[in-house]
Amino acid sequence: MPDGPAPVQEPVLDVRSLKTVFKTRSGEVHAVNDVSFNVRPGELLGVVGESGSGKSVTMMSLIGLLPSPPADIRGGQVLFDGNDLLATDAETLRKVRGGRIGFVFQDPMTSLNPVFNVGFQIMEPLRRHMGMTKAQARIRACELLELVGIPDASRRLKDYPHQFSGGMRQRVMIAIALACDPKVLIADEPTTALDVTIQAQIIELVKDLREKLGMAIIWITHDLGVIAGIADRVMVMYAGQVVEQAPTRELFGNPQHPYTRALLDTIPTVRGARPEKLNVIQGQPPILGAAPSACPFRERCAYRFERCNRENPVRIPAGPGHDAACFYDFNTGGPRGA
């Protein structure tokens, strides 16, 4: 596993101060608040957070997949290929989406169309984005299925999604996302709906594909275990914000945000020591009715002090390639910068 930000390269995707708000009947929900991150070519960025932390909404926003209304992108920039995807027109965005940026969703059953065979669904982006003829697209589709490890590819192109098992369907989804040779692959909880033995297969596949194809991957998950095994860099989200970001080993070995620490403390493992009692993060995530004016984690935080109730901390450098949005400094055991 490569560690840390290897050679310094220009980011292929650069998201700056993204803000997404949903308008609902009972008021606004500030789902994404000032989220900034980037991903470099060939890098695997893990995005961790609980449900409602804004990880999926962030990714959907940046590629224009959220229906508006109710979604309203209030600000920010998404720089990709020299364009700001938020400022660009629908036609350009459509070309990027499924073309230069591929998407793999959580549930392979609902994201594949049950009435078309798998071959048609892999060939669709090839014909649309790459302008291939039907015959060319079929050959490429066949290669793609072989690439993702589906045996007997040419015959299986004619099969429908229900004829595939869960793991195989997720392979098909990956094949579709890879069809147009994307620069960035966004995988939203790609293994959450799968069993552990199948999950292990898919993780091996993605590791292998990354080496072969060298694209950047953004892997969204709530499972810290999955992230530890595949990511180069990890970004932790909480309540619509990025609370910590660091190279994988650094994040697991030296977490600097109380939420990350608490999260790492609560999860049980199948190896190593077994604690008698599980540590608990008390309380629940906040309801995001307004843009936060204080630290969103303060009510569950063991280290909070007075300033946390007044100000929402911005991300402060905490080491090489490492930053955390917290006023508490774990190295000095006191307030940061005080």
Place this chain on the structure above:
Amino acid sequence: MLDEPKQPLVRVDNLKMHFPIFGGLLRRRIGQVKAVDGISFDIIEGETLGLVGESGCGKSTVGRSVLRLYEVTDGTVTIDGRDIAHAPPEELRQMRTQMQMIFQDPQASLNPRMKVSEIIAEPLREHHAGTAAERRQRVLELMDQVGLNRDFANRYPHEFSGGQRQRIGIARALALNPKFIVCDEPIAALDVSIQAQVVNLLEELQNELGLTYLFISHDLSMVRHIADRVAVMYLGRIVELAPRDALYDDPLHPYTKALLSAVPEPDPAIEEKVERIILTGDVPSPSNPPQGCNFCTRCPAVMDICKRDEPEFREVQPSRFVACHHFNDIT
């Protein structure tokens, strides 16, 4: 089956649950899904038996059959000395107070049109326990016990978060002072930071009330935390049953080994050293299981005999049971 000094509270013997498949023009019976195919285990009073396996292996069906939410195809289930699988309806109804269930999805298992107090009181009403005032008092006690604020008794389920909803489900299960609770994936629908809260609550309640749990889950790390003994299922059968530490430190069955090795480790330093056994292929269909050992199609250590004969589920070390031909020569 076990030489334990304590008495088993639940005794399952050769349980089979086959579901018919109907098809064709006349909807005739054309086959059956052998969801659970001859499994036996005991649960000792006060312990937690973890039941793990991948989706479709039949673990939930076991949980439901043990409580006779299904009419079992064959076998017996004895709870507290009484055979529940064949009890007549009125007797069964009385026995139901002794055994309860906590479901996976707290959203789907709570009636959205009932207030929390009504939901928790329903088992009490159904079994005519106490007067209205006593029932009200009991509901408030239960809410305290599971950590719900009493003031919320008149709210509806949708006003609660997932973790709180699961607490409502737990309070309802506790209402009649059961001895035995089947927890069917009670934390699968919850967030990581909430899971630990619910698991700790279940453990506290067990210590306080002396409950016996059958804890069904696909989350191997959480089962390691909560269970005393663990049974691993694959395609309708138990392949391995052992005390928790023995199973996790030294798994015997090839499937258990592969399953444990596939669990990702939230520590990059350890993760790097994990030797993964990547199983090829998928679980066969339970309507058409392979001949011989159910795991023979994916087993990395498959032998000729595995494709012919079904391995016997037997005790290979004290209190460790395995169904694998590799352990047949060991007595």
